[in-house]
Amino acid sequence: MDILIERYLEYVRIQKRLAARTVTLYTLDLQKLTQHAEAESIELTEVKNNHIRRWAAHMHAQGRSSRGIALILSGWRGFYTWLGRKGLISSNPVQDVQAPKSAKPLPKALSVEDSVQLASYHNAAENPWLEARDAAMVELLYGSGLRVGELIGLDEVAASQSRGWVDMQAAEVHVLGKGGKRRSVPVGSKALLALQKWLLVRHQGLGGLDSAAAGATALFLGRNNTRLTAQSVWQRLKRRSLQAGLAMPVHPHMLRHSFASHVLQSSSDLRAVQELLGHTNITTTQVYTRLDFQHLAKAYDAAHPRAKISKPAT
Known part of the structure; x- marks a missing residue:
C-alpha cells in the first residue's frame, strides 16, 4: 500500500481514535483509490477533480448505490484533506464532488x-x-x-x-x-x-x-x-x-x-x-x-x- 495511505490510516487510528471497523472501511476505500490511480498511471498526489468525477461515475455505472459512493468519497475527501494539511497538495480533488443522485423510489400504491x-x-x-x-x-x-x-x-x-x-x-x-x-x-x-x-x-x-x-x-x-x-x-x-x-x-x-x-x-x-x-x-x-x-x-x-x-x- 502507498506509504501516504499507511501514514493516514495510522493518523486516524491513533490520533483520531476511530473504531477498528471504521479504519477497516477506510482501508478498503483507499485501496480502491490506489487502484484507480494506478490504472491512470498517476501518483495519489497527482489526482485531479476530473479523475474523481470519472471514478465516481464508473462506480455508479457498475451498480454501486449512491449512498455507497458517498461513503467512499467521504473517505477519499478525508485523506486528501490530511494531505493538504501536510502541504503535499494544493487543493482537495474531492472537495466539490458529490455522489450521483439515486432515483427516488415510487410511492407504494395498492391495486x-x-x-x-x-x-x-x-x-x-x-x-x-x-x-x-x-x-x-x-x-x-x-x-x-x-x-x-x-x-x-x-x-x-x-x-x-x-x-x-x-x-x-x-x-x-x-x-x-x-x-x-x-x-x-x-x-x-x-x-x-x-x-x-x-x-x-x-x-x-x-x-x-x-x-x-x-x-x-x-x-x-x-x-x-x-x-x-x-x-x-x-x-x-x-x-x-x-x-x-x-x-x-x-x-x-x-x-x-x-x-x-x-x-x-x-x-x-x-x-x-x-x-x-x-x-x-x-x-x-x-x-x-x-x-x-x-x-x-x-x-x-x-x-x-x-x-x-x-x-x-x-
Whole structure:
C-alpha cells in the first residue's frame, strides 16, 4: 500500500481514535483509490477533480448505490484533506464532488382490486363501535386521498377555523392541509354511507353508552373519547388490512397514493389530481404519472399479442 495511505490510516487510528471497523472501511476505500490511480498511471498526489468525477461515475455505472459512493468519497475527501494539511497538495480533488443522485423510489400504491377489497371489508367479530369508525376512516383515506393528519384533524361539524370538517349534505370534506392551506375534496357515496353509520354510534363509546366527553368535537374518537392519534390510525389500518387478506400491511399514506394513482389512471387529469391532493407544486404530483405508466405497461404486457417473446418452435 502507498506509504501516504499507511501514514493516514495510522493518523486516524491513533490520533483520531476511530473504531477498528471504521479504519477497516477506510482501508478498503483507499485501496480502491490506489487502484484507480494506478490504472491512470498517476501518483495519489497527482489526482485531479476530473479523475474523481470519472471514478465516481464508473462506480455508479457498475451498480454501486449512491449512498455507497458517498461513503467512499467521504473517505477519499478525508485523506486528501490530511494531505493538504501536510502541504503535499494544493487543493482537495474531492472537495466539490458529490455522489450521483439515486432515483427516488415510487410511492407504494395498492391495486384497484386490493383497494376495493380493503374498503369493502367488514369484521363482524369486531366491536361495532370500532368497526364503524375504522370503516369510515378507510373510506375517507382512500375515497378522498386525505393525509392522516388531515383525517384526525376533522371535526364532526364546522366548529373551528383551525380544523377541517365533513359537509354531509354537499358530499365534501373540507380539510386544513400542510402550511395551513385549505381545500375541499369530494366524498364518494360509499364514504358517505360509512360516515353515516359511524355518526350514529360515535357518541356511544366502546361500552355502548353515551360517554363522549362534553364538547368533544373530533370526528374520529379514540378509546378514551379523545381525538384519535395518527399512531392509532396506523396501527388500526395495518391490523385491518391484514385481516382483510391483503398481502402487505397498509399504512394511511399508501391509501392516499392509491387514490391519486387510480384517479389519474381513470381521468389522465394531472391538474385535477394536484388540486385534490393539495400539492402546491405540480412536480410533486408528477410522480403518479410514473405509477400510471407502470399500470399501463403491465396491462400491455398482459394483453398485447406482441408484448411477450414467443417460444421458438421445436
